[in-house]
Amino acid sequence: MTKLSVNINKIATLRNSRGGDVPNVVQFAKDVQRFGSQGVTIHPRPDERHIRYQDVYDLKPVVHTEYNIEGNPIQKFIDIVLEVKPTQVTLVPDAEDAITSNAGWDTIKHKEFLVDVIKEFKNNGIRTSIFVDPELKQIEGAKATGTDRIELYTEAFAHQYSLGNEQAIQPYTECAVLANELNLGINAGHDLSLENIKFFKDNIPNLLEVSIGHALIAESLYLGIENVVQMYLQRLK
Template structure:
């Protein structure tokens, strides 16, 4: 069974915001990604709206035909938006407001009560929940205790170690995915995945359901074109 590809369109919004106006048109980009084969669209609105804006998320919801995944730190404004839009999935990420990009997973033990309350709100609204975590077995067990539907494994360490010794780099992720699956959690993955390291992850991890890829995919599209790039990523996941 193919692993689903959700395209994170944040970087397209970064380009748009650099000049003002609406070029590239984020709504058209999202629809084109779907048309070219993406099985989902991911956005990560941050408080300063330096890329995806909160209005973008509102505008995207009625036009998308694939899975809509909104990720971010669940502060009041974020949760108000998510509960209004009701995406298919909400991925909770412990980003500090000034963070350039996601750089760590949740401590699901220290934040248990906070995350339980958030997950309960999402479940009540019919939204699938996912918690961004490092491949730490204690954090996986903590996520299961919270009651989330899925985890998203933070794959930066795997990507960094892939070209040095990929067997060692992937091992903690295989153990984490196996444990998550045994605890009834779905397994997503994301961060620094690209055309070099994606297939090995997919082939080694039978529990993997979905990957979210943005930065590398957009960089590849500069050379290969968006449609061709999405097709190449999909081939890695089949």
Template sequence: MTKLSVNINKIATLRNARGGNMPNVLEAAKRIESFGANGITVHPRPDERHITYQDVRDLAPSLTTEFNIEGNPNQKFIDLVLNNKPTQVTLVPDAVDAITSNAGWDTIKHQDYLRKIVDIFKAEGIRTSIFVDPDLEMIKGAKQTGVDRIELYTEAFAQNYQINPTEAIQPYVDCANLAQSLTLGINAGHDLSLENISYFKTCIPFLDEVSIGHALISEALYLGLETVVKRYLKALK
């Protein structure tokens, strides 16, 4: 079964819009775990506009499932990860002012830099993943960094799924097959939803993990958080 890691950034966004502690990020994460999710993902940004660094410190000792921290590995981020020892760290090349992640790493241009960062985290026993576009050369470059996994950036798939699902999925199938042949684990995330997750999983049966936040929290407004988490888990079996 592909693991479901729920990104709780949007819960923090809602809290921050009003101030205070409602909804409570830690309580929401615990509820999500109790509903069967296999992990919790957070993506703290330098301006802390949703998940804060304190949220990470509160979550780390409290979670009972896998904890995945995403972000651009500046020194502050590196220190945060090393001090809180998540199960996995996912390296994402997002700009400081990016609304959301919008591109994968150029793993050839930045290969030496990424290798140094990967070495830092792996030395501490933290599984590493690199966010990449569905490009075969980027997969090959990722392998050379020593990373454990790649995370396929799935926005293009989600945008084209309703138009032509076969064409939309093909680059991801090709990249996943290459990654598997290179003994890289395969994660995926960005704009995956209840509408398209079953098809994605069916086409890439050896998918290790999906990280889903925006769509899942949005769907939960209509269906309830427990119902939505369980529907994703069913689709990923």
């Protein structure tokens, strides 16, 4: 079964919009795990507009499933990850002013940088994953960095699938086949939803984990968070 990791950034965004501590991100992390999520994902950014750096520390004692910290490996991010030691670190090349992640790594251009960062994390017992576009050359480049896993950037698939274009899955399937041949673990995330998750999962061989935040939280406004987590788990079987 593909694991579900719930990205709780949107809960932090809601909290920050009003001030105070409602909703409480630590309690929410406890709850989604209790409802069946096999992981919790956060993506702290330098401006702390959603997840704050203090949240990274506060969540560590309560995440008893997989703790996945995403982010651009600037020095402050690296230092925090090395101190907290989550289950997994996912490296994302997002600009500081990006609304959300919008591109994968150029694993060829940034090979030397990624090799150094990944080596440091792995030496500290932290599983590594890097965010990549569905391009075969980028998968090959990812292998050369020494990463344990890749995370396929799925926005293009999600958009095309919503328009009825099921062929949009093809480059992702091809990349997954290559990743399996190269012994790279496969994660995926960005705009995956209840509408498209089963089709995506069924076409990606050995999909280990999906990280879902925006869609899952939005769907929960209508259907309830416990119910939505269970709906994802059913589709991921």
